[in-house]
Amino acid sequence: PMTTPLHTDICILGGGIAGLWLNARLQQQGFSTLLIESGALGSGQSSKSQGIIHGGTKYALHGKLTTAAEAIAGMPARWRACLDGSGELDLQGVRVLSAHHYLWSPGSLVSNLAGFFASKALRGRVDQVKGSELPAVFATPAFRGKVYRLSELVLDVPDVVRRLAELAGDSLIAGSATLEGDSQSGITGLQVNGRQVLAQRYVLAAGEGNEALLKGAGISQPAMQRRPLQMVLVKGAALPPVYAHCLGASPKPRITITTHPCADGQWCWYLGGDLAETGTDMSADALIAQAKKELGELLPWVDLSDCQWATLPVTRAEPAQSSNARPDNAFIQAVGNTLVCWPTKLALAPDLTDQAMAELQRQAVQPQHAQPASGQPQPAIAAPVWDTLFR
Numbered sequence: 476p477m478t479t480p481l482h483t484d485i486c487i488l489g490g491g492i493a494g495l496w497l498n499a500r501l502q503q504q505g506f507s508t509l510l511i512e513s514g515a516l517g518s519g520q521s522s523k524s525q526g527i528i529h530g531g532t533k534y535a536l537h538g539k540l541t542t543a544a545e546a547i548a549g550m551p552a553r554w555r556a557c558l559d560g561s562g563e564l565d566l567q568g569v570r571v572l573s574a575h576h577y578l579w580s581p582g583s584l585v586s587n588l589a590g591f592f593a594s595k596a597l598r599g600r601v602d603q604v605k606g607s608e609l610p611a612v613f614a615t616p617a618f619r620g621k622v623y624r625l626s627e628l629v630l631d632v633p634d635v636v637r638r639l640a641e642l643a644g645d646s647l648i649a650g651s652a653t654l655e656g657d658s659q660s661g662i663t664g665l666q667v668n669g670r671q672v673l674a675q676r677y678v679l680a681a682g683e684g685n686e687a688l689l690k691g692a693g694i695s696q697p698a699m700q701r702r703p704l705q706m707v708l709v710k711g712a713a714l715p716p717v718y719a720h721c722l723g724a725s726p727k728p729r730i731t732i733t734t735h736p737c738a739d740g741q742w743c744w745y746l747g748g749d750l751a752e753t754g755t756d757m758s759a760d761a762l763i764a765q766a767k768k769e770l771g772e773l774l775p776w777v778d779l780s781d782c783q784w785a786t787l788p789v790t791r792a793e794p795a796q797s798s799n800a801r802p803d804n805a806f807i808q809a810v811g812n813t814l815v816c817w818p819t820k821l822a823l824a825p826d827l828t829d830q831a832m833a834e835l836q837r838q839a840v841q842p843q844h845a846q847p848a849s850g851q852p853q854p855a856i857a858a859p860v861w862d863t864l865f866r
């Protein structure tokens with residue numbers, strides 16, 4: 476027989492950036508919440524992301540001022556306020572890996588830059604840096620290109636997840652939920668670890684897991700799309716820090732490099748961008764060879780001979796778009812008593828939460844239940860991939 480149900484205002488499924496951010500904000504607004512995580516917190520896309528808090532510059536590479544560029548433009552300032560203790564969530568103490576993200580053009584790709592700087596979205600958000608202002612990796616006579624500083628920052632995402640888990644208080648539950656529901660009402664029944672959870676509203680924030688949850692609950696919409704990537708990791712003791720997009724011949728960055736601290740004191744370059752998007756069909760060895768070739772062309776003065784190499788296949792989960800295009804905004808859709816969401820970017824978690832809270836307000840959902848003492852098993856926090864992939 477079932478034990479007594481757990482009553483809560485809002486029940487969230489999924490403890491990545493979207494679920495954890497929303498959870499902390501709802502707690503702060505006086506809602507009782509339960510957040511159910513089936514794996515480890517951050518273990519989906521979030522802790523595998525590059526941690527760049529975009530301000531829209533990458534979108535502006537397409538040369539047009541999209542709505543995305545507008546929605547995302549405010550995000551770095553909101554995250555910075557959280558980091559200095561004056562924002563909507565207190566993220567003081569979270570490790571900032573770089574106060575700036577950079578863009579570099581290797582050599583003479585002037586035509587591309589012209590379109591780039593013609594973009595209105597960029598005005599006031601990009602400065603060329605020279606001389607002593609250059610990041611150390613570019614401060615060599617061997618470098619002939621140009622470097623621009625973007626108004627974007629790079630965070631240690633596993634550390635963000637750790638802090639958001641602290642802010643979650645008693646709301647976390649480790650377990651796999653079983654759902655019942657339908658496309659009109661949303662979720663009509665939820666069991667986890669042998670307990671029933673009764674909530675005013677449910678939120679599906681399980682990233683790629685949303686698809687199976689929706690199916691399990693008998694909810695037919697919204698549809699999800701996957702965008703696979705194969706990231707490359709380079710680990711070494713003496714790697715210089717690089718936080719930059721390299722501009723190539725297409726509007727997409729040729730390669731995006733972020734640098735992450737490993738538990739053993741070494742550093743890891745994490746390579747994304749076009750390299751990771753076009754590398755999905757390659758074997759790990761072939762992609763590593765391609766990455767070595769790219770880095771040999773772009774940063775030939777950096778000695779990588781003693782480094783270890785690995786790749787990480789990982790999938791972005793997003794709301795389905797026509798022709799598999801990239802969605803630009805955080806996505807949320809109400810299905811009866813359930814909100815289905817995908818932030819589409821880590822950086823957009825604050826925006827996604829605004830949208831979710833606005834929807835709850837529109838539906839006149841008020842705090843009703845005291846925070847339940849769940850007495851449930853607690854989810855672990857995902858270990859960074861740069862600590863688990865090299866063995």
Ligand code: FAD
Pocket residue numbers: 488489490491492493494511512513514515516517518519520521522523524525526527528529650651652680681682683684685688704706747789790791816817818819820821822823
């Ligand atoms: P996830 O982080 O995937 O979290 C979903 C959680 O739900 C997971 O913890 C999972 O275990 C859990 N879950 C799954 N199924 C269930 C279930 N049935 N029940 C309970 N829990 C479940 N964005 C940026 O803004 N900047 C970047 O630099 C950036 N770089 C990226 C690099 C890579 C390689 C990738 C893949 C993405 C990157 N992104 C970036 C995008 C960003 O990571 C994602 O948009 C964001 O992390 C998605 O967060 P989420 O909480 O929706 O999903």
